[in-house]
Amino acid sequence: MATVIGGIATSHIPSIANAIAKGLYDDPYWKPFFEGFKRARQWVAEVKPDAVVIFYNDHGLNFFLDKLPTFAIGAAPEYRHADEGWGIPIQRPFRGDPDLSWQLIEAAVGDEFDITMCQEMLVDHAFTVPMSLLFPGGDWPVRVVPVAINTVQHPLPSPSRCFRLGQSIGRAIESYNKDARVLVLGTGGLSHQLDGTRAGFINTVFDRKCLDQIVHEPKALTGYSALDLVEIAGAQGVEFLNWLAMRGALTGTVAKIHSNYHVPISNTATGLLVLENRSDGQREAA
Ligand code: DHB
Numbered sequence: 001m002a003t004v005i006g007g008i009a010t011s012h013i014p015s016i017a018n019a020i021a022k023g024l025y026d027d028p029y030w031k032p033f034f035e036g037f038k039r040a041r042q043w044v045a046e047v048k049p050d051a052v053v054i055f056y057n058d059h060g061l062n063f064f065l066d067k068l069p070t071f072a073i074g075a076a077p078e079y080r081h082a083d084e085g086w087g088i089p090i091q092r093p094f095r096g097d098p099d100l101s102w103q104l105i106e107a108a109v110g111d112e113f114d115i116t117m118c119q120e121m122l123v124d125h126a127f128t129v130p131m132s133l134l135f136p137g138g139d140w141p142v143r144v145v146p147v148a149i150n151t152v153q154h155p156l157p158s159p160s161r162c163f164r165l166g167q168s169i170g171r172a173i174e175s176y177n178k179d180a181r182v183l184v185l186g187t188g189g190l191s192h193q194l195d196g197t198r199a200g201f202i203n204t205v206f207d208r209k210c211l212d213q214i215v216h217e218p219k220a221l222t223g224y225s226a227l228d229l230v231e232i233a234g235a236q237g238v239e240f241l242n243w244l245a246m247r248g249a250l251t252g253t254v255a256k257i258h259s260n261y262h263v264p265i266s267n268t269a270t271g272l273l274v275l276e277n278r279s280d281g282q283r284e285a286a
C-alpha cells in the first residue's frame, strides 16, 4: 500500500535556480536561504520517497490567461522543463507515474473536483526549483505527479477548496494498491507581489502566522477567501493555496521537522516547512 510520508512547502523563485547553477551557497545574500535547506534535504534522504506529488501553479507555460484550468493533474510518462526566459539551465526530464496520476485523477473527480487531465505537460520554475533544492544533482531519484492549481487568473479557487483537494489526493494516495512512499510538495509564496502599485509588498506578520498555524491548525487558514489572501499576502502571495493543498494531503498525525523564513530573496519572503505524516496516529477529520 502507498503511504504519504510527509509534506514540504517551499518558495519557488526562479533566481534560486541560477544561484544553484552558479554554486552561490556561501554567498552572503544566498547563505541564509540555502542553509535552511540542509535539514530538509537530510530529512528527504532519510525518508527516501519514491514518488512526489507537487501542488504548484503554472506560470503561463501550459496554460495562459485565455485558457486556464482551476485544477490540472499530469498523467504523462515524463515532464520536460521548458525555460520561460529566466535563464535556468535545462535539466533532465522528470519521470512520471501515469498509474499513480490516474489514481489521483479518478479519486479527485470522484470527489467532485473538475480536473483537467494532461497526458502531455511541461513544467516550469515552480516545479523545477523546489525539486532542485530537495534532490540536488538533477538525477531525480523519484517519480512525479504535477498538480497545477490556478493562482493566476481570477476567479481563483478558495483556500478551503484547495485544502479539500489536498485531502482528496491524500486519501487517494493512501488507498492506492501499490507500494509507494509518497512525498507531497506545495510550492510558491510566502508573501510577495511582483507588479502593480504594491510591487515589492511583503507581510512578515502574516507569513509567520501561516508558517505556525498550518502545522496544527490548518483550518484556521481556510476561512480566508482567495481575494483576502491577495490583499493580505500580495497578488502572488496567493500561491499559499499550494501550501494548503499540500497540508490537506497529510491525513495522519503531523509533526514539524523543520522550518526556515528568510526575507527577501528577489521580491519574495521565502518560507520552508518540513512536515512528517505519522499515519500510525489518529486521522485528522475530513
Ligand atoms: C518571483 C517569485 C515567484 O513566485 C515567481 O513565480 C517568479 C518570481 C520573484 O520573487 O522574483
Ligand code: FE
Residues within 6 Å of the ligand: 012, 059, 126, 188, 189, 236, 239
Ligand atoms: Fe510564483
